[in-house]
Amino acid sequence: MEDHRHQAPSTKQLIASQRSDWEGPYRLLFCSSKGDKAGVMQELMKGVDTNLADYDKRTAIHLASCEGCTEIVVLLLEKGADVNSMDRWGRTPLSDARSFGHQDICKILEAHGGIDPMGLDSQTPCFEIDSTEVDMNEATLIGEGAYGEVYLVKWRGTEVAAKTIRSSIASNKTGQLSKGIRFVAKLRHPNIVQFLGVLKHPDRLIFLTEYLRNGSLYDILRKKGRLDPLTAVAYALDIARGMNYLHQHKPHAIIHRDLTPRNVLQNEAGRLKVTDFGLSKIAQGRDVGYKMTGGTGSYRYMAPEVYRRESYGKSVDVFSFALIVHEMFQGGPSNRGEDAEKLADKRAYEDSRPHLPSIVYPEPIKKLLQDCWHKNPDRRPTFEEIIMHLEIIQEDLEQKAMGNRKPCCKIAAKLLICHVDVPRRTIKSGLLQDCWHKNPDRRPTFEEIIMHLEIIQEDLEQKAMGICCSCAIL
Numbered sequence: 001m002e003d004h005r006h007q008a009p010s011t012k013q014l015i016a017s018q019r020s021d022w023e024g025p026y027r028l029l030f031c032s033s034k035g036d037k038a039g040v041m042q043e044l045m046k047g048v049d050t051n052l053a054d055y056d057k058r059t060a061i062h063l064a065s066c067e068g069c070t071e072i073v074v075l076l077l078e079k080g081a082d083v084n085s086m087d088r089w090g091r092t093p094l095s096d097a098r099s100f101g102h103q104d105i106c107k108i109l110e111a112h113g114g115i116d117p118m119g120l121d122s123q124t125p126c127f128e129i130d131s132t133e134v135d136m137n138e139a140t141l142i143g144e145g146a147y148g149e150v151y152l153v154k155w156r157g158t159e160v161a162a163k164t165i166r167s168s169i170a171s172n173k174t175g176q177l178s179k180g181i182r183f184v185a186k187l188r189h190p191n192i193v194q195f196l197g198v199l200k201h202p203d204r205l206i207f208l209t210e211y212l213r214n215g216s217l218y219d220i221l222r223k224k225g226r227l228d229p230l231t232a233v234a235y236a237l238d239i240a241r242g243m244n245y246l247h248q249h250k251p252h253a254i255i256h257r258d259l260t261p262r263n264v265l266q267n268e269a270g271r272l273k274v275t276d277f278g279l280s281k282i283a284q285g286r287d288v289g290y291k292m293t294g295g296t297g298s299y300r301y302m303a304p305e306v307y308r309r310e311s312y313g314k315s316v317d318v319f320s321f322a323l324i325v326h327e328m329f330q331g332g333p334s335n336r337g338e339d340a341e342k343l344a345d346k347r348a349y350e351d352s353r354p355h356l357p358s359i360v361y362p363e364p365i366k367k368l369l370q371d372c373w374h375k376n377p378d379r380r381p382t383f384e385e386i387i388m389h390l391e392i393i394q395e396d397l398e399q400k401a402m403g404n405r406k407p408c409c410k411i412a413a414k415l416l417i418c419h420v421d422v423p424r425r426t427i428k429s430g431l432l433q434d435c436w437h438k439n440p441d442r443r444p445t446f447e448e449i450i451m452h453l454e455i456i457q458e459d460l461e462q463k464a465m466g467i468c469c470s471c472a473i474l
């Protein structure tokens with residue numbers, strides 16, 4: 001296959017140019033989370049407070065403990081970091097180090113008097129939900145997958161999804177199952193479907209997760225067909241951010257292995273979230289996901305090295321991601337009629353890949369997809385790199401949508417006024433005053449706030465485009 005890497009600035013170069021944006025005292029937090037000792041020392045020498053905390057009261061030592069950066073933890077302690085600083089959820093650095101299994105850091109923190117008030121390593125299975133809390137007789141069936149059915153149920157007054165896993169599939173080793181669930185229960189990111197708990201049932205396991213009303217990306221593409229490039233890129237960014245979180249998980253990356261449009265769900269606000277990660281930890285055997293679901297479609301998204309039963313790594317998900325993005329621009333899978341297993345075979349043994357007609361795929365998207373489904377797994381970018389790349393593409397598309405007109409200084413000033421004044425008026429007389437209303441019943445719900453903000457956003461976008469047009473006339 002043709003190699004396009006030399007034609008445009010490499011993803012790494014683009015990332016490097018963006019990294020220079022990290023300035024100010026918060027660089028201490030960034031460097032601590034990345035294990036950048038020189039950067040941390042530089043910030044401390046500048047006089048930045050060792051216990052500087054972000055909005056969530058997370059300090060440098062929290063981040064270093066979470067990310068397994070032992071050297072940074074030692075350095076911060078030497079420089080007077082508070083070993084028991086608490087974030088806004090009451091977690092100490094030791095709580096974080098324990099959650100992520102960084103034993104060496106736990107020992108260091110304990111030696112410095114570190115405590116874990118939350119007892120996150122306690123054996124109490126806090127994720128287990130009493131079966132009386134959910135009436136499965138009132139459940140509505142919303143879908144069916146290879147593991148079992150999915151129902152809409154009510155739990156503590158909220159609609160949640162109940163995903164049933166046949167006990168024949170769930171691991172019969174209690175320890176392994178509980179470890180798998182404990183592990184999934186710790187994951188949190190806006191672009192992954194939130195696990196809420198597990199219901200014990202005599203003949204099956206039932207997972208409760210957040211309910212995503214808009215269904216799967218598969219359903220969306222079937223309904224809407226081809227997405228406009230800006231929507232496709234926004235969706236791709238959502239998926240890439242969720243996947244990046246899973247791949248960056250410490251101490252071990254989480255490889256999804258079954259990333260498909262059916263495993264990407266949309267919430268009411270239009271954001272996409274990845275689901276069904278970590279199921280391989282709960283199901284028996286390493287390859288069970290593919291074996292079971294291959295016939296229902298996963299073969300379509302399968303990386304060649306998986307199909308050939310070779311050893312594989314995180315980049316198998318990058319390959320699947322590329323095929324999903326391809327579908328978003330095209331409005332559905334390529335070679336729809338072709339047998340999925342044959343398709344995977346051709347990809348694995350003949351390097352066959354979907355077509356990328358220039359009329360449908362903007363040049364940078366084409367290049368990104370070619371990189372992501374590269375036959376050599378080591379040549380595929382990471383999700384961190386993909387995000388950087390997509391953000392640049394998104395900005396470019398947004399500018400193009402605005403007519404590619406760069407406003408002159410005078411117009412820029414007008415644009416600023418328009419940007420600032422319109423929403424301020426709207427917000428001042430509306431949203432903010434409503435939200436901090438003294439009567440709690442008069443405050444809007446988040447659903448209403450989202451609707452309000454979407455209208456303001458649309459208004460701003462239209463205004464910005466309006467001014468640009470007059471710029472062109474001038």
Ligand SMILES: Nc1ncnc2c1ncn2[C@@H]1O[C@H](COP(=O)(O)OP(=O)(O)OP(=O)(O)O)[C@@H](O)[C@H]1O
Nearest residue numbers: 142143144145146147150161210211212216262293
């Ligand atoms: N949290 C959820 N919120 C709303 N709908 C959901 C949720 N989870 C699953 N669904 C719906 O149920 C369907 C079946 O989901 P499930 O994860 O069991 O199988 P699948 O992903 O479609 O297929 P496979 O098991 O082969 O991966 C999904 O396609 C989706 O439409």
